[in-house]
Amino acid sequence: MLLGKVIGTVWSTRKDENLVGSKFLIVRQVNLELEPQKSTVVAVDSVGAGYGEIVLVAQGSSARQTTFTKNKPVDAVIMAIVDKLDISVKEQLKEIIED
Amino acid sequence: MLIGKVIGTIWATRKYETITGFKMQFVQPLNAEMENIGEPFVALDTIGAGPGELIFYATSSEAVIPLHVEMAPVDASIVGIIDSINTEKSYS
Numbered sequence: 001m002l003l004g005k006v007i008g009t010v011w012s013t014r015k016d017e018n019l020v021g022s023k024f025l026i027v028r029q030v031n032l033e034l035e036p037q038k039s040t041v042v043a044v045d046s047v048g049a050g051y052g053e054i055v056l057v058a059q060g061s062s063a064r065q066t067t068f069t070k071n072k073p074v075d076a077v078i079m080a081i082v083d084k085l086d087i088s089v090k091e092q093l094k095e096i097i098e099d
Numbered sequence: 100m101l102i103g104k105v106i107g108t109i110w111a112t113r114k115y116e117t118i119t120g121f122k123m124q125f126v127q128p129l130n131a132e133m134e135n136i137g138e139p140f141v142a143l144d145t146i147g148a149g150p151g152e153l154i155f156y157a158t159s160s161e162a163v164i165p166l167h168v169e170m171a172p173v174d175a176s177i178v179g180i181i182d183s184i185n186t187e188k189s190y191s
Binding site: 001046047059062067069 | 104106109111114115127138139140141142143158159160162172174
């Protein structure tokens, strides 16, 4: 799943009829230090995420596996709101990424 | 499946109901030579891998199978812990 932060909402009246009633949030990807990255995604909210919250987004066909997104043309769904994040292998990680 | 290393854990109490009770881990994708090949992501863990352990994971909707639930919004699941890897390097 993608780690991201809710930065906004999308409203759309003219859209695929299957999407009527869906709530679309804009999620910007964040890295392990929760620093915002370039990519953002429009995701259907299935857990009531609020603005600024750190969330997890499931993408691809798995995104349709919720009652909110079943049989809808949706490939991104917010499915968790992060309480705590613990990166225990950080020092080695630095070494791996710098290779 | 792809190889990765568990680098951390995520706790989330407010989440989609069918994925409650499963551990969520941060995984750094690696290739067979243990080189970093991409950005860390979050995978569901039904196996119980610990931080620092080498694992392999399944992605896309196949990631829902280990959960044994009807529907679950999961696009990556750890499906095994690696004991050892033999590649051409170790044979040459």
